[in-house]
Every structure is written in C-alpha cells, then in structure tokens.
Amino acid sequence: NPYAGLVSRLRAAWLSGKTRPMEYRVAQLEALGRFLDEKKQDILEATASDMGKPSFEAYFTEILLCKNELNNTLNNLSHWMKDEHVDKNLVTQLDSAFIRKDPYGVVLIIAPWNYPIHLLLVPLIGAIAAGNCVVVKPSETTKNTERLVAEMLSCYLDNDCFAVVTAGVQETTRLLENKFDYIFFTGAPSVGRIIMTAAAKHLTPVTLELGGKNPCYVSDTCDVQNVAQRVAWGRFFNAGQTCIAPDYVLCSVEMQEKLMPALREAITEFFGSNPRESPDFGRIVGDKQFRRIRALLCSGRVAIGGQTDEKERYIAPTVLADVLPSDPAMQEEIFGPILPIVVVANMDEAIDFINARPRPLAIYAFSCDSKVVTQVLERTSSGGFCGNDTLMHVTLTSLPFGGMGNSGLGMYHGKFTFDTFTHHRGCLHRNMGLEALNALRYPPYTQQKLGLLTATFEIKRKGMCTLL
Amino acid sequence: NPYAGLVSRLRAAWLSGKTRPMEYRVAQLEALGRFLDEKKQDILEATASDMGKPPFEAEFTEIILSRNEIHETLNNLSCWMKDKYTERNLVTWLDSAFIRKDPYGVVLIIAPWNYPIYLLLVPLIGAIAAGNCVVVKPSEMSRNTERLVAEVLPSYLDKDCFAVVTAGVQETTRLLENKFDYIFFTGASSVGRIVMTAAAKHLTPVTLELGGKNPCYVSDTCDVQNVAQRVAWGRFFNAGQTCIAPDYVLCSAEMQEKLLPALRKAISDFYGPNPRDSPDFGRIVGDKHFQRVQALLRSGHVVIGGEMEESERYIAPTVLVDVQPSDPVMQEEIFGPILPIVIVANVDEAIDFINSRERPLVVYAFSSNDKVVNRVLERTSSGGFCGNDTLMHVTLTSLPFGGMGNSGLGMYHGKFTFDTFTHHRGCLHRGMGREILNNPRYPPYTQKKMGLTRAASEVKRKGACTLL
Numbered sequence: 017n018p019y020a021g022l023v024s025r026l027r028a029a030w031l032s033g034k035t036r037p038m039e040y041r042v043a044q045l046e047a048l049g050r051f052l053d054e055k056k057q058d059i060l061e062a063t064a065s066d067m068g069k070p071s072f073e074a075y076f077t078e079i080l081l082c083k084n085e086l087n088n089t090l091n092n093l094s095h096w097m098k099d100e101h102v103d104k105n106l107v108t109q110l111d112s113a114f115i116r117k118d119p120y121g122v123v124l125i126i127a128p129w130n131y132p133i134h135l136l137l138v139p140l141i142g143a144i145a146a147g148n149c150v151v152v153k154p155s156e157t158t159k160n161t162e163r164l165v166a167e168m169l170s171c172y173l174d175n176d177c178f179a180v181v182t183a184g185v186q187e188t189t190r191l192l193e194n195k196f197d198y199i200f201f202t203g204a205p206s207v208g209r210i211i212m213t214a215a216a217k218h219l220t221p222v223t224l225e226l227g228g229k230n231p232c233y234v235s236d237t238c239d240v241q242n243v244a245q246r247v248a249w250g251r252f253f254n255a256g257q258t259c260i261a262p263d264y265v266l267c268s269v270e271m272q273e274k275l276m277p278a279l280r281e282a283i284t285e286f287f288g289s290n291p292r293e294s295p296d297f298g299r300i301v302g303d304k305q306f307r308r309i310r311a312l313l314c315s316g317r318v319a320i321g322g323q324t325d326e327k328e329r330y331i332a333p334t335v336l337a338d339v340l341p342s343d344p345a346m347q348e349e350i351f352g353p354i355l356p357i358v359v360v361a362n363m364d365e366a367i368d369f370i371n372a373r374p375r376p377l378a379i380y381a382f383s384c385d386s387k388v389v390t391q392v393l394e395r396t397s398s399g400g401f402c403g404n405d406t407l408m409h410v411t412l413t414s415l416p417f418g419g420m421g422n423s424g425l426g427m428y429h430g431k432f433t434f435d436t437f438t439h440h441r442g443c444l445h446r447n448m449g450l451e452a453l454n455a456l457r458y459p460p461y462t463q464q465k466l467g468l469l470t471a472t473f474e475i476k477r478k479g480m481c482t483l484l
Numbered sequence: 485n486p487y488a489g490l491v492s493r494l495r496a497a498w499l500s501g502k503t504r505p506m507e508y509r510v511a512q513l514e515a516l517g518r519f520l521d522e523k524k525q526d527i528l529e530a531t532a533s534d535m536g537k538p539p540f541e542a543e544f545t546e547i548i549l550s551r552n553e554i555h556e557t558l559n560n561l562s563c564w565m566k567d568k569y570t571e572r573n574l575v576t577w578l579d580s581a582f583i584r585k586d587p588y589g590v591v592l593i594i595a596p597w598n599y600p601i602y603l604l605l606v607p608l609i610g611a612i613a614a615g616n617c618v619v620v621k622p623s624e625m626s627r628n629t630e631r632l633v634a635e636v637l638p639s640y641l642d643k644d645c646f647a648v649v650t651a652g653v654q655e656t657t658r659l660l661e662n663k664f665d666y667i668f669f670t671g672a673s674s675v676g677r678i679v680m681t682a683a684a685k686h687l688t689p690v691t692l693e694l695g696g697k698n699p700c701y702v703s704d705t706c707d708v709q710n711v712a713q714r715v716a717w718g719r720f721f722n723a724g725q726t727c728i729a730p731d732y733v734l735c736s737a738e739m740q741e742k743l744l745p746a747l748r749k750a751i752s753d754f755y756g757p758n759p760r761d762s763p764d765f766g767r768i769v770g771d772k773h774f775q776r777v778q779a780l781l782r783s784g785h786v787v788i789g790g791e792m793e794e795s796e797r798y799i800a801p802t803v804l805v806d807v808q809p810s811d812p813v814m815q816e817e818i819f820g821p822i823l824p825i826v827i828v829a830n831v832d833e834a835i836d837f838i839n840s841r842e843r844p845l846v847v848y849a850f851s852s853n854d855k856v857v858n859r860v861l862e863r864t865s866s867g868g869f870c871g872n873d874t875l876m877h878v879t880l881t882s883l884p885f886g887g888m889g890n891s892g893l894g895m896y897h898g899k900f901t902f903d904t905f906t907h908h909r910g911c912l913h914r915g916m917g918r919e920i921l922n923n924p925r926y927p928p929y930t931q932k933k934m935g936l937t938r939a940a941s942e943v944k945r946k947g948a949c950t951l952l
Contacts, residue, residue, distance in 0.1 A: 031839060033863070072929030076937060084943040091946045102882035113880055118865060120888075197889065205687065212684035216677055219694070221893040224687065242919045249926055286927040296927035371499060384916045393911065395501070397586060403913035405922075411941055412581055414570035415910030420588075421665065425689040427908060440895060442883030443861065445871035448852045451710045454873075458717055459754040459764035461540030469544060473879060475552040478559045 018187070022179055023194045026122045026149040029176045035119065035147050038094060040174075044144045045093075047172040048137065049086050052079055055168055059133055062160035066132070068299030068329075073254055078133040081411065085138050088413045088430055089145045096145070096434050099443075106472040107453060112445040117438045119147030120221075121197035126188070126211070128202045129155035129301055130257040130351075135225075136165065139200045142433025148198070149177040153191065156184050157301055189214075196220050198437060202259075205422050223426030223436055225259070226419050227349045228376040232262035232406070233366045233392055234271055235383035243382045243404075244278035247355070248286065250380075250406025252333045255298035256309075256353035260378045262406050263350050264339070265357045266366040272337060272357050279355070280320050283333045292323070292330050300329040300352060309352030315343035316356060341369075363388055367395045374422035375399070380406055399423050486655070490647055491662045494590045494617040497644045503587065503615050506565060508642075510558060512612045515640040516605065517554050520547055523636055527601055530628035534597070536767030536797075541722055546601040549879065553606050556881045556898055557613045564613070564902050567911075574940040575921060580913040585906045587615030588689075589665035594656070594679070596670045597625035597769055598725040598819075603693075604633065607668045610901025616666070617645040621659065624652050625769055657682075664688050666905060670727075673890050691894030691904055693727070694887050695817045696844040700730035700874070701834045701860055703851035704739050711850045711872075712746030715823070716754065718848075718874025720801045723766035724777075724821035728846045730874050731818055732807070733825045734834040740805060740825050747823070748788050751801045760791070760798050768797040768820060777820030783811035784824060809837075831856055835863045843867070843889035848874055867891050 034040065052059075059078055063069040099114040123143050127136035136154055143150045154165040166180045183191055192199075192214040201211045202225040215222045232250075234243055250262045267275065287294040300306040306329045313322060313334065321334035331353050339345055339356035346356065360366045370379065370392075377399040381392035389403035399419035402409040410417050410429070418427030428436050456469045502508065520527075527546055531537040567582040591611050595604035604622055611618045622633040634650045651659055660667075660682035669679045670693040683690045700718075702711055718730045735743065755762040768774040774797045781790060781802065789802030799821050807813060807824040814824065828834045838847060838860075845867040849860035857871035867887035870877040878885050878897065886895030896904050924936040 070927075070929060072927075072934055075934060076925075080938055080942060084941070087943045087945040091943075102880065104882070105880060108876065108880060113877075113883060115884060116861065116869070121865065208687055209684055212687065213681055216680035216684055219673065219676055219680065219692065219890055219893065226687070239916050239919075242916060245919065245926065246922065249922075288928075294927065296929045382916070386913070389913060393584065397589065397907070398909065400910040401584070402911070404916050405912070405914045408576065408914065409581075409910055409912035412570065412573060412576060412910075412912065413943065414572070415581060415912065416583060416908045417910055418908075420907050420909075422687055425687065427910075429910075439865070439867075439888050440884045440886075441866065441888075442868040442877055442880075442885055442895075442897075443870070444873070444877035444880065444883065445854075445857060445861075446873040446876065448707050448710060448850070448872050451707075451713065454714065454717075457544075458713065459538075459540075459762065460756075461538060461764045466540055466543060470548055473544075473548060473552070475555045475559075475881070477555040 017190055017193055019181065019191050019194055022151070022181070023122060023196070026151065026177065026179065030121045030149045034174075035144075035149055035177050038097060041093065041144055041147060042090060044173055044178070045086055045090055045141060048141065048144075049083065051169060051172045052083055052086075055164070058164055058168070059161070062164045063132065063158070065160040066129070066158040067255065067257065067301040069254060070296045070298060072296065073298070077131050082134055082137045082141075085141050085413060085430070085433070089141055089434065092431065093145055096431055108444065108446070110447060110450065114443050116441040116443050117146070118441045120437060120439055121148060123148045123150050123198040123200065123437060124191070124196040125150060125152045126199070126201045126203065127152065127154050129157035129161075130254060130259070132158045132161040132165075135202050139428060139433060142428060143200070143437045145434050146437035148437055151179050151181055151196070153181045153183055153188065156182065198222070200436070201225065208424065223418070223428065224424045225426075226377070226422065226424040227259045227351070228374055228419070228423040229263040229346070229349055230260060230376045230378045230380065231366070231370050232265045232380040233363065233382065234265055234267040234275065235363060235381070235385065235388045236268055236271055237384045237388070238382050239384065240274045240278045241281070244275060244282045246405050247382075248279055248282040248333070251355045252283070252286070252297065252353050253407065255300060255331070257298070257301060257351055258407070260400070260407055260410060262355070262380050263376075264346065265355060266360045266369060267357065268361065269359045272359055275357070276319055276335065276337065279335050283320060287333060291333050292325065292328070297333065300331060303329065305351070306331070309350065309354065312345040312350060312352070312354055315339050315345035363391060367392060370396050375420040377419045377423040378402060378409070397421075485658055485661055487649065487659050487662055490619070490649070491590060491664070494619065494645065494647065498589045498617045502642075503617055503645050506562060509561065509612055509615060512641055512646070513554055513558055513609060516609065516612075517551065519637060519640045520551050520554075523632070526632055526636070527629070530632045531600065531626070533628040534600070534626040535723065535725065535769040537722060538764045538766060540764065541766070545599050550602050550605045553609050553881060553898070553901070557609050557902065560899065561613055564899055573943075576912065576914070578915060578918065582911050584909040584911050585614070586909045588905060588907055589616060591616045591618050591666040591668065591905060592659070592664040593618060593620045594667070594669045594671065595620065595622050597623035597629075598722060598727070600626045600629040601633070603670050607896060607901060610896060611668070611905045613902050614905035616905055619647050619649055619664070621649045621651055621656065624650065666690070668904070669693070676892065691886070691896065692892045693894075694845070694890065694892040695727045695819070696842050696887070696891040697731040697814070697817055698728060698844045698846045698848065699834070699838045700733045700848040701831065701850065702733055702735040702739055702743065703831060703849070703853065703856045704736055705852045705856070706850050707852065708742045708746045709749070712743055712750045714873050715850075716747055716750040716801070719823045720751070720754070720765065720821050721875065723768060723799070725766070725769060725819050726875070728868070728875055728878060730823070730848050731844070732814065733823060734828045734837060735825065736829065737827050740827060743825070744787055744803065744805070747803050751788060755801060759801050760793065760796070765801065768799060771797065773819070774799070777818065777822065780813040780818060780820070780822055783807050783813035789821075831859060835860060838864050843887070843891055845887045845891040846870060846877070
C-alpha cells in the first residue's frame with residue numbers, strides 16, 4: 017500500500033506522545049493562523065481560479081470563519097482539555113471519577129472542493145486541538161487550492177505529525193485501506209457510503225458531512241422582499257455550490273406569484289442586469305458539474321435567468337417555476353445557481369413533502385408567524401434548521417453542525433469539533449486500601465450483603481411522595 | 485424482506501409523533517420499571533437457567549443497575565429534553581439560537597447474552613427517553629431470557645412503537661437490510677464489523693459496544709491481598725463472561741510469586757474449597773463457548789483451578805502462569821473464568837505491551853503509587869480506565885461507557901445514552917424584519933461591507949496583549 021509508510025510514520029509520532037502537550041497544540045494552531053494571514057492572497061487567488069469565487073465570499077468563508085474557529089479554540093482549549101470530574105455514588109465517594117479527554121491517534125480528514133480551505137481547516141483545527149496526528153486530503157477537483165494546500169500548508173505544521181496527501185479516486189481508495197483512528201469526510205452521500213464501508217473494516221469511527229436537497233418553505237404570511245433577498249443570497253452564494261444552500265422552495269401558488277418579482281429584484285440588486293458581468297457572482301467548478309447542472313434546467317419553466325456559457329462555466333442566477341417532483345431538478349442535489357419553486361397547498365403539505373424524502377442537511381422555513389416556523393421545526397427531521405433566513409445558523413460556533421440520515425452523521429464546529437476528535441474516557445481511580453467498603457460485593461453472597469449493596473448503589477426516583 | 489412490514493409500521497408510528505411527548509416517554513419508562521419489579525423472579529430464573537448466573541449477581545446487574553438507569557433517566561428527562569440555548573454573535577444577538585434534542589426515528593438495539601436484560605434495557609431506556617420507536621433483538625444464545633423478553637416485555641410497552649424480534653444469524657442479516665435511523669449493537673468485534681458495514685449502506689449511525697482483552701497491570705507496590713480480591717472478583721463474576729472483566733494480568737515475576745497465594749486465598753474465600761459446589765459461581769453459557777474456553781487452558785501452566793465438567797459447562801476459577809504472548813489464551817478475548825499472568829519487567833514494558841495490541845474496552849492498573857496509575861492512564865488508549873479496582877467504573881451513570889478501535893465506538897450510560905439516541909439539531913430562529921442588519925452581507929460587495937461583516941461576526945483571540 018503506497019500510504020502504509022506514511023501512516024506508520026504518523027503512528028510512531030502519535031505513540032511518542034508529541035501531540036499531547038497543550039503548548040504543542042497551541043503552537044500548531046497558531047501556525048495555522050499565520051497560514052491564513054500570510055497566504056490570504058494566495059487563497060483568494062486559488063479559489064478565484066478554481067470556481068470564480070468572489071474575493072468577498074472567499075475572505076468571509078475561507079479566512080474569517082476559519083480564524084473564528086481558531087480563536088474560539090485557542091480561547092477555550094485549556095478548559096476543553098481538562099478532566100471533567102463527575103458525580104459519584106456512595107461507594108465511590110472517596111474516589112476520583114472523571115472523564116479524560118483522550119485523542120484518537122492518527123486521523124484522516126477528506127475535504128471537498130466547494131469551500132476548500134474552510135472545510136479542510138475547521139476539522140483540522142479540532143483534530144489538532146484534540147491532540148491527534150492528522151492526514152489531510154484536499155479535493156483534487158479544485159486543482160489550484162489543492163496545490164496551495166499541498167505545497168504550503170506543510171511548511172506551517174510539524175511534518176512528523178501532520179501530512180497532506182494529494183489523491184484522486186483510485187489513490188483515495190488505497191489510502192482508505194489503511195487503519196485510521198478516526199475519519200472525517202465531507203462530500204457526496206454516495207461517497208460517504210464508500211467511506212463508512214471502508215471504515216467498518218477497521219471499526220473506525222466516522223463523521224460524514226454529506227448533502228441533500230434542503231427545502232425552503234415560504235408561508236403566505238411573510239415580508240416577501242426580505243424573504244426573496246435572504247433566499248437569493250443563500251442560493252446564489254458561491255454560484256449555488258454550498259451544501260446548506262436552500263435547494264428548492266415550497267410555497268403556495270399565490271406566494272410563487274409574489275416571490276417571482278421580488279426574486280427578480282433581489283437578483284438585479286445583487287448582480288446587476290447582467291450577472292455574467294458582476295464580479296460578485298461565481299462560476300461552476302468544472303465542466304462535468306457544469307453539464308450536470310445545465311441539464312437540470314429542463315424542469316418546470318425558466319422564470320428568471322437560464323442563460324449559460326460553457327466556456328466560462330457560467331450559469332445565470334435562475335429561478336424555475338411550476339416545478340414537479342418528477343422533474344430533473346428535483347432528483348438530485350442541485351449544487352448550482354438554480355432555484356426551483358414547487359407549489360404546495362399549505363404548510364401541512366409542505367411538511368409531508370419534506371418527510372417523504374431523505375433527511376436534508378438543513379431545513380428553512382419563512383413566516384412572520386412564529387408558530388408556523390415552530391411547526392415546521394417540530395414536525396420534520398434534518399441536520400440543522402433556520403427560521404427566516406438561510407445559511408446563518410452555521411456561522412455560530414456554538415451550534416452543532418451536521419447531517420441526519422442521507423445528509424450525514426456526527427457534528428462539528430466550535431467545541432463540537434474538539435469533541436468529535438476526542439475519546440471521552442470514563443475513569444475511576446480508587447484507593448488501594450479501604451477494602452472494607454468492597455466486602456459487600458464479594459461471595460459468598462448473602463441476603464444481608466445484597467440489602468446493603470442495594471442501599472449503597474441504588475439511585476432513587478425523585479419526587480415520589482407517599483400519602484400517609 | 486420478512487421485517488419490512490414491521491419496520492414500516494414502526495416508521496408510520498414514528499411519523500405520527502406518538503413517541504414525542506414527555507408524558508408518553510415517562511409512561512413507557514415507568515412500565516419498564518414495573519417489568520423489572522414484577523418479573524424479577526422470572527429474570528433471576530431465566531439467567532440462572534441460561535448460564536448458572538447466581539441470583540445475587542443477576543439481581544445486582546440485571547435488576548438494580550437497570551432500575552438505576554430508569555430512575556436516573558426519569559429524574560432528569562425534562563432537563564435533558566429541553567432546548568439548549570447557545571451563545572450568539574453580534575449579528576444574531578436578537579435571534580433565538582438553540583440545540584433541539586430530536587429523536588432519530590426508528591432505532592434497532594441488538595443485545596448480547598452475558599447480561600441479557602441489562603444490556604438490552606439500558607440502551608432501550610435511552611432510546612425511549614430520547615423519543616424513538618425501537619426494535620429490540622435479544623440474544624438467541626440465552627434462550628430462556630430471549631423467550632422471557634419476547635413473550636413478556638411487549639406487554640409492558642406500546643406495541644405501536646416498540647417491538648421485540650427474535651432472530652438467529654440469518655434472520656438478523658435480513659433484519660439489517662432494512663433502514664434504521666440508529667443501530668446500537670453489543671457483541672463481538674467481528675460481528676460489529678458486519679453491523680457497521682450493513683449500516684453504511686443506509687448511512688445509519690451506530691454505537692458498537694464490542695470487546696477485547698482488557699489488560700490488568702499490577703505494580704510491585706500494592707496491597708497484594710486487596711489486589712487479588714478485586715481482580716478475582718472482576719475475573720470470576722458471571723464465570724468470567726463480562727466484557728469489562730480483567731482479561732490478563734501483567735506484572736513482574738516477583739509480583740506473580742506474591743499474587744498466586746493471594747489469588748488462591750481470594751478464590752477460596754469466595755467459592756470455598758470446591759467452587760463447583762458454590763451457589764455463587766456461574767457456568768458457561770453454551771457448549772460451543774465451553775469448548776472454546778476449555779481450549780485456552782493449553783497455555784502456560786495451570787497453578788490454580790483448571791478443573792472442568794462438560795455436562796455442567798463448569799470451568800473452575802483458574803489462574804495460568806508462564807503464559808507467552810503466543811499462547812492460545814492470549815490470541816482472543818477469554819470470556820471465561822481463566823486468568824493468565826504474563827510477566828513484564830516494569831510498568832514501561834507493560835505499557836508497550838498494551839500499546840502494541842488492539843485498544844481494549846478497559847485498562848486496569850493497580851498501584852499504591854498514584855504516579856504509576858496515572859502513567860498507565862496517560863500512556864495508553866482504551867474505552868475506559870479503572871485504577872485499583874475492576875468493573876466499578878461502569879456502575880457510575882455519570883461516566884461514559886464505550887470502547888475505542890476494536891473494542892467499539894460511541895458511548896452510553898446515564899445521559900450519554902439519551903444523547904446517543906438524540907440528534908442534536910442546531911437551530912436559529914431569526915426575525916422576519918430588521919433586514920438592515922443583513923445588508924452588509926449582500927452583493928454588490930464592497931470593502932466597507934466587508935469591514936462591517938467582519939466586525940459583526942468575528943471571534944477575537946482573548947488574552948493576547950500587545951506591548952505598546
């Protein structure tokens with residue numbers, strides 16, 4: 017196996033204990049901060065080359081949000097690392113009972129192409145913070161960013177304990193034959209299945225951040241212009257190539273009528289009369305994806321946009337009206353700048369529509385009536401949820417971010433990333449003496465011993481009063 | 485698929501929302517409490533028939549520890565279920581940000597035979613508490629308990645939402661072809677791989693409570709008699725059929741000399757001169773297992789015990805010395821009343837021995853010197869850890885219980901079981917108005933907007949002062 021040497025080198029580094037001290041982890045994390053500062057321009061240029069990512073968007077998602085995660089981690093690391101002392105029972109009163117935060121060992125992070133720095137660094141930050149050795153594999157689809165990460169990131173990190181591997185599909189399959197102590201994958205559900213199957217051979221725990229079609233319900237009572245702006249922003253950011261983008265709208269036929277001009281206005285305000293000339297609108301990452309997304313345009317009718325240019329991999333911000341569940345745009349995650357609108361009679365029909373499909377990464381619900389938002393939340397299942405906006409829930413490091421069912425398993429961001437890459441080890445440290453306390457549990461067994469044991473071990477139900 | 489109808493019936497019940505209200509969950513949990521109270525005698529008899537489990541042991545593990553989990557859960561359920569409000573940033577200051585505790589849906593629990601009620605009920609308690617519908621599959625190895633669970637448990641629970649399935653290997657394979665929203669498996673590592681591979685097809689998250697060889701290091705500075713009692717208790721409880729039993733001892737040749745008479749005394753104190761006559765010592769669960777464990781005796785030398793009686797599936801409490809790493813007894817988890825002693829020169833050699841093998845469910849270390857205990861804890865990896873005792877760490881519901889690597893993934897007990905069966909859904913509920921707060925994020929992008937966006941969402945590093 018071409019990677020066996022690398023993995024065993026990292027495993028030796030892991031066993032040496034090098035990644036365990038807090039000072040070491042802080043030094044590596046600070047180095048990541050310097051990478052973001054010093055290579056900011058390179059990152060903006062690479063992502064612009066790879067998918068026409070506007071520099072504002074690249075700065076916000078690939079630099080700022082990553083720095084937030086770094087700073088949040090550095091601010092809290094000593095606290096997160098500490099042993100957590102827990103409640104004891106009568107028998108263990110004099111003992112030490114705590115949860116030890118142990119690293120897993122050698123972990124693998126596989127990153128996707130759409131936010132190629134953010135979705136590589138945020139898991140990496142948590143993995144390093146938790147004390148692991150890490151192999152990262154950036155996406156081969158974003159060639160410029162892949163090259164940047166492979167050539168530059170290693171200069172900032174300790175090469176004994178961290179490695180960047182560049183690999184296509186075949187090599188990644190070989191990489192996965194090795195035993196890792198944790199695998200963190202972001203990408204398509206179909207590949208997620210392959211990853212989990214490979215992980216199962218070694219009983220390796222996994223976090224899978226996948227995708228799906230994120231529904232966006234718009235009720236009849238809302239501020240149409242605000243809704244249009246917020247939905248258009250979420251849909252067309254990064255030319256639609258966002259795992260948490262609103263994938264399709266569910267609304268009544270009346271609301272569709274009102275939304276259309278509002279969306280048209282939002283798109284014009286954002287990107288001007290010809291979005292192709294706007295510096296603020298991205299491009300599709302590759303020819304294969306361009307053709308895939310273009311094919312989805314034969315769904316319903318094009319109400320806004322619909323223009324494409326294959327040379328530039330440009331697809332205009334597009335809204336499709338009267339889309340049917342059987343249309344191409346409703347068969348797969350769009351991952352492009354196309355917003356289909358599917359008409360439903362009411363909220364209940366929207367909820368049934370959502371529940372009849374695989375669980376998405378996010379559900380969006382827009383209504384001035386809080387009860388409507390709350391009902392959608394309560395009666396559906398999804399990775400995350402945002403009422404009256406799109407994308408914003410993932411900018412809070414205090415909220416766990418992850419999928420459910422087809423959209424993934426596990427969660428991260430903030431402390432949740434640290435916890436993902438940490439084994440919570442239940443520990444009890446008892447006294448060598450005080451053997452009298454243990455006598456009750458030893459054979460020969462007697463009723464008296466059982467009675468005493470019950471008294472010392474039992475947890476009673478609270479709040480049960482007996483009327484005398 | 486023979487189980488497709490059952491699973492879809494439970495899925496319909498799940499979608500009806502029946503399992504969501506707290507009152508419903510409390511009622512089901514209270515019913516489980518009544519099951520333990522009313523069927524206590526049946527449980528003691530069934531486990532006695534299945535593996536000669538002494539009623540004291542059965543009452544402690546299958547009844548008391550299970551009831552503790554029910555009470556712990558009932559005492560805390562309303563608190564666990566509540567939305568957890570989280571920190572917000574400047575942009576989301578006026579919004580509602582919280583973690584919603586959502587059930588997964590329809591979950592599957594596969595239980596083993598060694599603690600057939602306890603290891604079925606504890607996950608079930610958490611699954612019900614978290615609001616799921618549940619299919620439980622008790623072990624076909626412990627026939628009497630399997631029949632008890634299949635015939636009696638359903639009458640305590642709501643049959644719309646909970647089902648008991650009896651199945652051997654073939655049927656379990658068919659059961660696993662169905663899509664579940666979570667799978668909780670306790671059993672052998674080899675089967676764990678099969679379960680995880682099946683789960684991967686549906687991207688179903690799993691908890692696997694597996695096994696391994698739990699090392700027990702005994703340093704030269706200890707109270708030998710106390711150590712012998714605690715280790716003998718952990719090894720011979722349930723005739724050694726305990727996933728967290730000390731599997732083998734690592735100690736110096738000098739300590740082995742001291743331990744042997746102490747172990748002999750402990751065994752004699754516990755079970756008398758002929759353990760076969762003791763009502764407090766169990767039997768091996770089945771003929772296949774009896775033969776498997778018996779074959780392990782051809783390792784090193786038998787210095788204590790070694791007697792067997794096939795018709796009773798009796799194997800005496802046995803200690804082996806001069807055991808080599810290549811001996812049969814060191815090739816697999818023993819899961820029987822045999823304690824091999826392997827000589828190591830010192831604690832560092834013991835640590836290297838442990839680290840060159842699969843990660844066990846638990847590591848034990850005995851020393852009067854706290855530093856030695858801590859050294860073993862710090863330089864090894866395992867599911868859990870106990871210093872100066874065996875088994876006891878799992879009786880605290882406040883400590884997470886789970887494996888690492890070959891010994892498993894995921895954790896449970898107490899609130900950790902509730903959390904295992906809960907999807908932590910990150911939620912943000914924003915206002916429909918106040919659009920002005922969102923303007924800085926919209927195109928057309930400008931430097932000024934970037935400055936504002938950054939100020940509103942950045943997380944600064946604390947405590948980094950600049951010398952002026």
